[in-house]
Amino acid sequence: xxxxxxxxxxxxxxxxxxxxxxxxxxxxxxxxxxxxxxxxxxxxxxxxxxxxxxxxxxxxxxxxxxxxxxxxxxxxxx
Amino acid sequence: xxxxxxxxxxxxxxxxxxxxxxxxxxxxxxxxxxxxxxxxxxxxxxxxxxxxxxxxxxxxxxxxxxxxxxxxxxxxxxxxxxxxxxxxxxxxxxxxxxxxxxxxxxxxxxxxxxxxxxxxxxxxxxxxxxxxxxxxxxxxxxxxxxxxxxxxxxxxxxxxxxxxxxxxxxxxxxxxxxxxxxxxxxxxxxxxxxxxxxxxxxxxxxxxxxxxxxxxxxxxxxxxxxxxxxxxxxxxxxxxxxxxxxxxxxxxxxxxxxxxxxxxxxxxxxxxxxxxxxxxxxxxxxxxxxxxxxxxxxxxxxxxxxxxxxxxxxxxxxxxxxxxxxxxxxxxxxxxxxxxxxxxxxxxxxxxxxxxxxxxxxxxxxxxxxxxxxxxxxxxxxxxxxxxxxxxxxxxxxxxxx
Numbered sequence: 001x002x003x004x005x006x007x008x009x010x011x012x013x014x015x016x017x018x019x020x021x022x023x024x025x026x027x028x029x030x031x032x033x034x035x036x037x038x039x040x041x042x043x044x045x046x047x048x049x050x051x052x053x054x055x056x057x058x059x060x061x062x063x064x065x066x067x068x069x070x071x072x073x074x075x076x077x078x
Numbered sequence: 079x080x081x082x083x084x085x086x087x088x089x090x091x092x093x094x095x096x097x098x099x100x101x102x103x104x105x106x107x108x109x110x111x112x113x114x115x116x117x118x119x120x121x122x123x124x125x126x127x128x129x130x131x132x133x134x135x136x137x138x139x140x141x142x143x144x145x146x147x148x149x150x151x152x153x154x155x156x157x158x159x160x161x162x163x164x165x166x167x168x169x170x171x172x173x174x175x176x177x178x179x180x181x182x183x184x185x186x187x188x189x190x191x192x193x194x195x196x197x198x199x200x201x202x203x204x205x206x207x208x209x210x211x212x213x214x215x216x217x218x219x220x221x222x223x224x225x226x227x228x229x230x231x232x233x234x235x236x237x238x239x240x241x242x243x244x245x246x247x248x249x250x251x252x253x254x255x256x257x258x259x260x261x262x263x264x265x266x267x268x269x270x271x272x273x274x275x276x277x278x279x280x281x282x283x284x285x286x287x288x289x290x291x292x293x294x295x296x297x298x299x300x301x302x303x304x305x306x307x308x309x310x311x312x313x314x315x316x317x318x319x320x321x322x323x324x325x326x327x328x329x330x331x332x333x334x335x336x337x338x339x340x341x342x343x344x345x346x347x348x349x350x351x352x353x354x355x356x357x358x359x360x361x362x363x364x365x366x367x368x369x370x371x372x373x374x375x376x377x378x379x380x381x382x383x384x385x386x387x388x389x390x391x392x393x394x395x396x397x398x399x400x401x402x403x404x405x406x407x408x409x410x411x412x413x414x415x416x417x418x419x420x421x422x423x424x425x426x427x428x429x430x431x432x433x434x435x436x437x438x439x440x441x442x443x444x445x446x447x448x449x450x451x452x453x454x455x456x457x458x459x460x461x462x463x464x465x466x467x468x469x470x471x472x473x474x475x476x477x478x479x480x
Contacts, residue, residue: 015416015417015418016418018131018418018422018423018424018425018428019127019130019131019424019425019428020424020425020426020428021131021170021425021426022170022173022174022177022426025167025170033131037127037128037131037132037424037425057178057181057183058174058177058178058181059181060177060180060181060428060430060432060433061418061428061432062182077183
């Protein structure tokens with residue numbers, strides 16, 4: 001996999017999000033709680049695969065999806 | 079307003095939870111807890127959500143020395159070392175020790191086993207013959223079987239666990255000293271279980287909690303003890319309450335929904351979400367909602383709330399907010415929910431066991447309706463005996479026939 005292939009995009013389903021904030025502790029450079037108490041991405045692409053994978057897997061309402069920026073494939077949760 | 083112990087056979091029959099009327103949601107208003115402590119009551123969906131997610135509101139300062147009294151009497155939820163009463167980074171660290179076991183995927187792995195348990199319990203109901211008590215036979219037995227398996231409580235006296243759980247969530251059902259005694263025994267049990275699992279770890283939830291805690295800085299023995307008690311109680315009480323009250327509603331007024339739940343698991347899933355939203359777990363007589371305390375001045379729904387104020391999130395009213403859930407006619411079990419209900423809360427203290435509860439409820443309803451499509455209540459609603467004086471209310475027993 002090339003370096004560009006390591007780039008990830010995180011998406012938050014803001015309807016599902018119940019604002020537990022767990023993801024903002026796991027991946028603080030990529031996710032924050034907005035003023036409406038819902039999580040939102042902080043940057044267009046990220047390389048924090050461990051942090052984002054854990055954020056997606058641990059989200060109690062499965063509101064987080066992590067995709068490969070290059071292929072659009074789902075990286076987490078799997 | 080609190081229900082006194084022994085009122086089960088009171089002249090005035092209690093209204094089933096699904097028949098309770100709901101207040102019109104409005105801006106936060108100042109009211110009082112039963113003990114007189116002033117409290118801001120949030121009722122609109124957006125306001126309740128803010129109360130539960132806004133970091134300027136917390137749980138820990140409800141137990142600070144300067145806090146006004148909010149306790150309904152001794153109970154597990156008021157333990158300052160409980161997960162519910164810890165906030166911020168410390169809470170995130172502690173919650174992570176158990177979170178992994180409760181993710182949707184982790185819970186889904188239990189699904190086939192839970193189905194087997196349900197089938198066996200329904201076998202026993204059928205063998206006992208009509209009419210039968212579906213609370214003893216299924217709605218109480220299922221959650222106990224599941225949490226016992228998850229925590230590997232084989233060989234533990236489940237009746238004692240049930241006794242402790244009831245006391246741990248008592249508001250007025252038992253005298254305070256009796257509750258304190260039960261809690262002491264419960265905590266001693268928890269401490270012993272923790273000591274045993276440290277010596278002989280297994281693949282159960284207590285062992286994995288202890289392993290994760292050992293790698294986490296600052297987790298105290300008191301926090302672990304309260305957590306183990308909390309897992310037992312949560313596993314016992316809330317799913318039983320929801321399942322029992324769901325059956326009261328479905329069997330008394332929704333035969334068409336029952337028929338659909340029997341046939342299609344997806345319909346059972348949808349119905350579970352609507353039931354969880356629409357049928358409250360309690361009368362809200364002891365507490366008007368989930369309590370928080372403002373740690374800074376803030377505004378909720380256009381109303382200024384001063385630092386130090388106690389705020390209650392009225393989930394029951396918010397779950398019927400017509401702005402979010404247009405209410406036309408009787409409950410439509412199969413309407414897509416859109417916005418998630420607030421039944422499991424929101425924010426950092428969102429219910430850890432939400433997916434487990436959902437799975438037990440949807441599979442339990444689906445399999446019961448499938449196996450016994452002609453199921454009906456064997457007696458009138460007015461004669462249901464309720465579990466009273468606890469933080470939740472549900473049938474103590476429910477005779478069903480087919």
